[in-house]
Amino acid sequence: MRTPRQGRDTVITTATAATAVSAHSAHTVPVHGPVVSDAVLESGTKPFRSFICKVASRCNLDCDYCYVYRHADQSWRSQPRRMSLETAAQLGRRINEHACEHGLEQVDLTLHGGEPLLLGVDYLRALCEAVTRTAPDVRVRWNGQTNGTAYTEEVLDFCREWEVSFGLSVDGPRAVNDRHRLDHAGRSSFAHVERSIELLSSPRARGLWGGILAVIDLESDPVETYSYFRSFDPPSIDFLLPLGHHDLRPPGKERIDATPYADWLLSIFDMWYAERPQPVRIRRFRDVIALYLGAADSSEEWGLQPVDFTVVETNGEIQAVDTLKVTYPGACELGLNIFDDSFDAALRSPMVRARQDKWRTLGETCRECELVRICGGGYFPHRYSRQNGFRNESVYCADLKKLIRVVTGTAGTDLRRLPRRAEREEGKAG
Numbered sequence: 001m002r003t004p005r006q007g008r009d010t011v012i013t014t015a016t017a018a019t020a021v022s023a024h025s026a027h028t029v030p031v032h033g034p035v036v037s038d039a040v041l042e043s044g045t046k047p048f049r050s051f052i053c054k055v056a057s058r059c060n061l062d063c064d065y066c067y068v069y070r071h072a073d074q075s076w077r078s079q080p081r082r083m084s085l086e087t088a089a090q091l092g093r094r095i096n097e098h099a100c101e102h103g104l105e106q107v108d109l110t111l112h113g114g115e116p117l118l119l120g121v122d123y124l125r126a127l128c129e130a131v132t133r134t135a136p137d138v139r140v141r142w143n144g145q146t147n148g149t150a151y152t153e154e155v156l157d158f159c160r161e162w163e164v165s166f167g168l169s170v171d172g173p174r175a176v177n178d179r180h181r182l183d184h185a186g187r188s189s190f191a192h193v194e195r196s197i198e199l200l201s202s203p204r205a206r207g208l209w210g211g212i213l214a215v216i217d218l219e220s221d222p223v224e225t226y227s228y229f230r231s232f233d234p235p236s237i238d239f240l241l242p243l244g245h246h247d248l249r250p251p252g253k254e255r256i257d258a259t260p261y262a263d264w265l266l267s268i269f270d271m272w273y274a275e276r277p278q279p280v281r282i283r284r285f286r287d288v289i290a291l292y293l294g295a296a297d298s299s300e301e302w303g304l305q306p307v308d309f310t311v312v313e314t315n316g317e318i319q320a321v322d323t324l325k326v327t328y329p330g331a332c333e334l335g336l337n338i339f340d341d342s343f344d345a346a347l348r349s350p351m352v353r354a355r356q357d358k359w360r361t362l363g364e365t366c367r368e369c370e371l372v373r374i375c376g377g378g379y380f381p382h383r384y385s386r387q388n389g390f391r392n393e394s395v396y397c398a399d400l401k402k403l404i405r406v407v408t409g410t411a412g413t414d415l416r417r418l419p420r421r422a423e424r425e426e427g428k429a430g
Contacts (some may be wrong), residue, residue: 053112056081095140225268236282250395272285315337318346363393375401382395
């Protein structure tokens with residue numbers, strides 16, 4: 001599973017929009033040609049502010065698209081089933097060391113897997129205590145990602161005690177769920193997941209639900225899927241493009257110039273954008289709009305900002321983003337571990353430096369594209385091919401272009417109305 005904590009939401013305000021509109025009067029994004037700001041091109045590494053902690057290496061579901069268990073890298077087989085408390089304590093020491101070195105007062109730590117809740121709340125409580133005890137100089141903000149099959153009242157009590165915000169992986173109503181998210185015996189997980197949604201959306205869990213992660217299924221109806229999620233009032237929804245690349249084409253991308261994913265997302269965008277106020281954050285749309293307005297920060301899949309998180313495996317290995325497992329065996333391995341190596345050593349590794357300095361890793365086509373400041377060249381795993389490595393445009397390039405142009409065009413039209421509206425309101429006040 002992926003996690004909604006890989007990147008932070010950018011707040012879009014009327015003041016931000018009004019400032020931006022004076023600079024962007026055309027019905028396009030505000031980048032023409034390969035013009036990128038000096039801030040984006042500035043070299044050098046940024047410290048890790050988020051740590052994805054693989055506390056469990058096994059899962060009770062057998063999702064047919066899972067990047068951990070169903071793709072090229074099968075290293076999960078050699079991992080211990082759970083992170084030991086000794087490893088957790090060492091993780092706390094390394095986080096504390098990194099935070100002190102870089103003056104960080106707070107970091108995010110995400111309980112990940114596999115399925116972390118299979119370990120039980122007693123173990124998770126002991127793990128949190130082990131990390132906190134050995135990281136006394138930094139505040140650890142706890143997050144988690146779950147498939148929802150084991151989120152119970154007991155788990156919610158633990159989350160309230162430790163202020164753990166869990167994101168929920170769910171793709172839609174029963175028919176959508178049961179196409180892809182079955183257990184190892186081929187049975188539906190939907191009843192358990194829907195009980196988890198109801199619990200997470202209850203008053204007791206307010207502030208402890210990180211939102212929904214949903215992998216896009218082109219066979220599903222986008223409006224029906226969005227309406228189903230909306231009925232539970234989630235704080236955010238992140239619609240994920242299925243993990244694939246040029247040698248492993250995602251469903252519906254037999255033709256590279258086809259745009260089925262943009263079309264699916266735009267059906268939701270039309271509905272979401274028309275809602276006033278917008279009741280739920282859809283990260284993909286908000287990131288595009290924020291970057292269009294000149295924001296420098298977004299979630300991992302967008303923009304050219306450095307990636308500020310790393311992954312720690314169950315045995316303590318420090319790895320790059322784990323979604324690279326869909327490309328080739330060992331793609332995310334750095335050859336480092338928290339017992340022998342610091343997180344600063346990971347920052348110096350060539351793979352991490354490449355992802356921190358995104359601009360210089362792009363191919364010529366992406367560098368010359370007018371949309372690169374928003375799309376960032378596409379998500380790193382989506383760019384892979386055996387022939388060119390990661391110096392391709394995204395396998396979703398056509399979808400990204402269409403999505404960005406429609407979303408920014410719609411937002412741009414509204415932005416151009418703001419000065420006239422402000423003038424009218426000033427006239428009435430005068």
